[in-house]
Amino acid sequence: MSVDMRTFLAHVELDGPVITAAGCAGTGRELAQFFDLHRLGALTTPSITMAPRAGRPTPRMAETPSGLLNAVGLQGPGIDSFLxxxxxxxxxxxxxxxxxxxxxxxxxxSALARRLADAPGVTAVEVNLACPNIEDRGRVFAREGAASAEVVGSVRSIMLGDVPVIAKLSPDVADIVAVATACADAGADALSMINNPLGMAIDTATLRPALAAGTGGLSGPAILPLAVRCVWQVHAALPRVPIIGMGGVLTGSDALQLILAGACAVGVGTALFHDPYACLRIERELADLLQARGFQRLADAVGVAHRPPGSPARHLHEESSL
Known part of the structure; x- marks a missing residue:
């Protein structure tokens, strides 16, 4: 018997839990060359800005042990071209x-939300909070609960009620639970975590930073334990808030860790750079692992690692049907 892999982001049902992470699959045309995009749980676009942006100067990507540093800088054509x-x-x-x-x-x-509020084809809006607040000395919104909540609240007040608002959180904070709680209280229907933590590499040949910007976001397998920890902590505090877990997912086993920690969906990013079929493969591997462990539904596995050892499996099915 196959595993029921359906999941929900707020009231929106997804056929599968594996989605693309922002900025790693373009706007779909690239991946569509390889497979039918309907096989994805959802496709997440790059972060769209009001005006076109060229991004940061090169070099802006550098490989690190089990990871990748990037400082692309939200390059894109802007909201007009996107729409x-x-x-x-x-x-x-x-x-x-x-x-x-x-x-x-x-x-x-708020202006971006207004442009998207009546645009056809928007399943959900993900609010990338890892952007510098130019009105507060460039401090990124995600580092403070109050700043994050203000952004989320403004977007939630504009988007139509049937379009979920997802707050994307950064691990570079003193208390990610506090930021997550502030976002949920402000109206976030779901949470996405983690955004890339900041990292840096120095080229020992040139004696200079490997990235022109100096620092950049670290992604890849190296950050999976950090993502699992963040999802675990937030799910423990906010068990009814849907979480998209992401950060270093390369295999179905990686995805299962995030599901067991409390995520109901999983984002795949850096893996797509070398394997365009990564989302499909990871979902197959995840389904096989769930079946091997006796789960009939993905929903029954969400947050299981929080349960005391020896909890009867039947309780999982009962709770997930509430």
Whole structure:
């Protein structure tokens, strides 16, 4: 008997739990060359900004042990081009699309939300909080609960009620549970974690930083334990808030760790750079692992690691049906 892999982000049902992470699969045209995008749980766009952005100077990517540093800088054509060219392409094909947005002020996030509020084809909006707040000395919104909540609240007040708002959180904070709670209280329907932690590498040949920007976001297998820890802590505090777990997912076993920690969906990012079929493979591996461990539904495995040893399996099915 196959495992029921359906999951929910708020009230939105996804056929499968594996989605693409923002910025790692373009806006779908690239992956569509390899497989039918309907096989994804959802596709997450790069973070869309109001104006076109060229991104940061090169070099802006560098490999590290079990990871990748990047300082791309939200490169993109801006909201006008996205609404004219990219979103219609996805909507015409019926692809579940999570639109990620990024801004430098609360007003900019609000303006983006207004442009998306009545746009066809938006399954959910992911609020990328790892953006510098230009009105607060460039401190990223995600580092403070109050700043994060202000952004989330502004977007939630504008988006139509049937479009979930997802807050994307950074691990570079003193208390991720406090930030997550502030976002949930402000109206976030779900949480996405983790965004890339900051890292740095220095080229010992040139004696200079490997990235032109100096620091960059670290992704890849090296950050999986950090992602699992964050998901574990937030699910323990907010067990009814849906979580998309991401960060270093390379295999079905990696995905299962995040599910057991409390995620109901899993984002795949860096793995796509060398394996465009990674999402499909990871979901197959995850289904096989769940079946081997006696789960009939993905929903029954969410957060199981929080249960005391020896908890009867039947309790899982009873709780997930509530």
């Amino acid at each position: 004219e060219r990219e979103l219609p392409w996805l909507a015409q094909r019926g692809i579940r699309t999570v639109v990620s947005i990024g801004g430098g002020t609360v007003n900019e996030y």
